[in-house]
Amino acid sequence: MPDETFDLAGCLERVHRRDQAAARELVEHLYPLVIRIVRAHLPRRVAEEDLSQEIFLKMFTRIEQYKGSVPFSHWVSRIAVTTCIDQLRAQKRRPEFRWADLSESEAGVLDSVLTNERDVAPDDALAASELVHKLLDQLKPEDQLVIQLLDLEQKSIAEISETTGWKQSLVKVRAFRARRKLKKLFEELKRMEKS
């Protein structure tokens, strides 16, 4: 968690005066926040350090535009989220989801989820996590982000709205659309499994 005793207002003031040491302190203070967002939404073939650097550079370029209407951490997380979405969009084609591409343990977890009503065994949590990310890869970047925040990070609609800057109604629409797509995907997977 970011350091509670950090003097953010003073640091921002010094950054405005072009104090490089203050800029370093600001990056170090915000890094945990940014890296969590980056790791949760990191596109394939992108290094997390490169993406974090891009986010911080955008932050410094736009810092004059920050008017204090939202907490600074929310403002930065919105930059991080939009940068991740832009990167995900740049990937363009999403790989098609195929049983054949799953590892043995991922296929086992998927099979068990589709065929019985038991919870996934704790030993299979890692395989389930990999599987979830492959399934999320099938969604549009914005929908992917909403489901990730809602179902994996268990954030509320209001919190997602604060993090992304999207209206709550838009977050709900995206969540609905993403769930519908996931539902279709599960039905398709079940059909493929039977055939």
Place this chain on the structure above:
Amino acid sequence: MNTPDSQWQRLAAAARQVRDERDTAAPSGFATRVAAHAFARVEQPFSALFARFSWRALGFASLLALVSVAANYSSISALVSSSDDDSASSEIVNEIVNPS
């Protein structure tokens, strides 16, 4: 009921059990590098912008000049030949008026 929604929720619940134990502190040198890059970027905006746009403007103007010459080539060449005729006729008039 084993509905697609419950299937997804069970998978997500299992995925939530995986804790990300990776360090969240900035790697050594990262903050210094980013701060240096950020200020270097902000310090040269006007001159860099001017240089970039003036080169583009020069390129565009040259292209425009070439296109206009090509489009008006026939009228330019006609003008040149008619000015040649004019100078020839003025030489004849000059000879008649001043025979010496």
